[in-house]
Amino acid sequence: MPKNDEFEARRRSRQREIKRKRRKRNFMVFCFFLVVTLVVLCFTVFFKVETVKVTGSDIYSEEQISSASGITGQNMFRLSTSRVEDKIRETLPYVDSVKINRKIPHTVKLTVEDAAPYSYYINNGKCYIASKKGYVLEESSAGANELIRIECSKVVCNVGKKITIVSKKEQKLVDELLTVLEDRGIPITAIDVRNPAAIKINVGNRFEINLGTKDYLTKKIAHLKGMLGSIEPDKKGTIDLSMWTPENSQGSFIKK
Numbered sequence: 001m002p003k004n005d006e007f008e009a010r011r012r013s014r015q016r017e018i019k020r021k022r023r024k025r026n027f028m029v030f031c032f033f034l035v036v037t038l039v040v041l042c043f044t045v046f047f048k049v050e051t052v053k054v055t056g057s058d059i060y061s062e063e064q065i066s067s068a069s070g071i072t073g074q075n076m077f078r079l080s081t082s083r084v085e086d087k088i089r090e091t092l093p094y095v096d097s098v099k100i101n102r103k104i105p106h107t108v109k110l111t112v113e114d115a116a117p118y119s120y121y122i123n124n125g126k127c128y129i130a131s132k133k134g135y136v137l138e139e140s141s142a143g144a145n146e147l148i149r150i151e152c153s154k155v156v157c158n159v160g161k162k163i164t165i166v167s168k169k170e171q172k173l174v175d176e177l178l179t180v181l182e183d184r185g186i187p188i189t190a191i192d193v194r195n196p197a198a199i200k201i202n203v204g205n206r207f208e209i210n211l212g213t214k215d216y217l218t219k220k221i222a223h224l225k226g227m228l229g230s231i232e233p234d235k236k237g238t239i240d241l242s243m244w245t246p247e248n249s250q251g252s253f254i255k256k
Helices: 002-044 062-069 081-091 168-183 217-230
Strands: 051-055 095-103 107-114 119-123 126-130 136-140 148-151 188-192 199-203 207-212 237-240 252-255
Touching: 051 062, 062 081, 062 107, 081 095, 168 188, 168 199, 168 217, 207 217
Parallel strands: 051 107, 119 148, 148 188, 207 237
Antiparallel strands: 095 107, 119 126, 126 136, 188 199, 199 207, 237 252
């Protein structure tokens, strides 16, 4: 009998342990589905944007930016900064960037930075002014001589959209030139990459420079920096670096 009692006690103990584990598993499954349900509700039903506050712009009003964003009524946790930027820029092209700050339960703050004219492109006889990020700010019939003129074989320009340089090689070359020239502190006024064998730039409306091909581009710009520093401030002319190589590090200056 004692053995039967001991066996029965172990059996009941195992059954209690099985029930305990089953309750624990069921509780964990319940918690999992509860969390999933709450997350789904947070991204669908709860936290709808009711109030939009805007700061930072000196060009557009709070009402203009709030309306252009189109985020009222949307779920605040599903907002994408890049999509909000693009949406606003379609209507208000001088918006450069937007930061989103969510304040639970129903308020979103948009911190806006205005874009500044940086360069311009000529397309089908029209002048398109662009920001430093490459977005078209406006079409201008008056021109933009104080900005950097960028000439490429073919570009697509739409206000509020990013400039599209059709040739990827030309796009890469323009980006590299702008970066290197800015790093060297050279006041660039024009870039022409339409001929890959005769890349041209203009500096300060004083010098026309022929860089030749893109070979040794960074070193050519470094050499150009030295040449510009040695030319008298009142002089203008043409600089030829088209034949420059590490073995033939010569450049010519022809005064106007």
